[in-house]
Amino acid sequence: MKETINFFSFSDPNVQFVVIGTMILGATAAMVGCFSFLRKRALVGDAIAHSILPGVCLAFIISGDKNPIYLIIGAFITGWISLLLIDGISRTTKLKNDASIGIILSVFFGIGILLLTSIQHSGNAAQAGLDKYLFGKAASLTQDDIFTFSTIGIFLITLTLLFYKEFKLISFNPDYAKTVGLPVKFLEFMLATITVLAVAVGIQAVGVVLMAALLITPASGARFWTNRLGIMIAIATFFGALSGFLGSYISYIAPAMPTGPWVVMCLSLLTVGSIWFAPKRGMLSKVRTQKDNKRKILIENVLKLFYHLGEKNDDFKKERNINELQEGRDLGISELKKGLSLLKKKNWLRKKDGNWVISTSGLEEAKRVIRLHRLWEMYLNQRLKLAPDHVHNDAEAIEHIITPELEKQLEKELNFPQKDPHESIIPYTES
């Protein structure tokens, strides 16, 4: 508890640096990652991250200094070269994009490790900490780092806002962008530059290996919540920043816990949560839809049962006991009882002396379903030329999903037929 209070009071400047730093990194990477995600270049971010390692090492060898600006410049250069090579390989050889990503990623990373090892054995004392680029060094961010990150972060956000509408178009339909005369090459260059920069900065928090997560997971999670690009970017950025915050909090209260990996853990949880719980696109919502569908089918089938029985003895409002109902349709007793009680709640059925009676509004609803069933049979028979004995099963399912608009269209197209292919009367409502 004491740690929590300490953390949230931000009295420790180190806490401030770590929290602000990881939040900026998480947010910018997430924002930029939305475009990588939408352009289906999720893995390219991973390749850039790995290709940055040799750049960092070379920058250190040349400058002999761990100044973040030098290292970022080095990172930026090799990151960019890797991008050009990936595109070049897929364009000029028969290798496909995924293969060239794999090749460049491993070759560059290999060179990076080679350089890193030789630096570590060079006896240069300043090299200590360079290996942090592999797994990140979020917990030891300094004031200088924060200054560099914020500058680059603001730069990235500004560019993204400035080119927002163009980035949207080249992510959706780059060919069209060319035909309206936009400088697509330049825009793609800008977008790639932003990505490389975001990765170059981001690996300082989570390291080369986990960087792809910082770029792609927030976008993947955010996509589940919205159908608007602007909102998606806002949510992704929020996820990135929130994970940065939570990651540094967890590693503060549990000092044995590393910051970077916890940032990624939090991001993953947010994304998995989104996949499950997001409205409409989430898995739970799909499960719920399935359940609703099942319930609708059950209710409508029981109503139809009342209609069919009524049709048989020409008395729709007759009281029916449960045995009679069960014989009328192939339904399990528990299913039937569930349907009956649901219908009672909707006041489409009422109970009288332990028997069931359909209400006026229930009868209307039953007529609607029967009508749709028979209209659809008619449609299959006339338009798809199906024999009358082949149309029933299809109609059993379709009757539940036809909308009132489609119903009108069906009636018009078939010219309000009186009977279905089995010579049963199609019930219309008087109005």
Add this chain to the structure above:
Amino acid sequence: MISIETHNLTVSYNRRPVLWNIDFKLPTGQIIGIIGPNGSGKTTLLKAMMGLVKSSSGYVKIFDQPLEKVRDRISYVPQRESVDWDFPASVMDIVLMGRYRKNNLMKRLSKADRDLAAEALEKVNMLEYSDRQISQLSGGQQQRVFIARSLAQGADLYIMDEPFVGVDAATEEAILGLLSDMKKEGKTVIVVHHDLQTAKAYFDWMVLLNTRLVAAGPKEEIFNETLLQEAYGGKLNVLSKVGDLIKEKDFPVREKR
């Protein structure tokens, strides 16, 4: 008046020529169909016209000028299937893309742009769908959104790639109505189309294509058994063998001078 001229246009894909020396001049103010079987290079021809693929030889002139000079006067409707419709955008977002220009780079679109986009949506009967997410549209509605985006450009020449593929009857009717309205306004519309059944009713002019130009002219002159047989009767044997050789040996289509 000439809308588009292609002069000895040869285009290669993966080093194999897919269009050989296409040479024609198309008039303005007509609805022109580019007709040919699958794999006859129709889409490639459109892309070459729009500068989306490089030609190995020859050139394209639009309104008697190079493409770059007349960008603002031409508009392109790509194949519906060439994009991912699950992209997070609304119908209005997509149509507004028709107002993006080099000179409004980095700027917000104006009120006038929005009005033009709304007008274009109204023309394809989709205005009430403005806020709809594009992945929720039917195929025909997606096609109409693409056409609206193109209309929002306010061009003189429209180039459409297979707008009638996989659309419902209502969309087909809407597009046909639109084409004849555009013709009345003096616009030129070039449509890639592969369905012979409907071609004669849809177009005034035709270009018959099968990796080479079979014929181009008013439909009365073009739409006859002999020429259609030639266009749909398979590729020329020697021509495709030479194409294979060029690819295999990585040969240039023209000698370097």
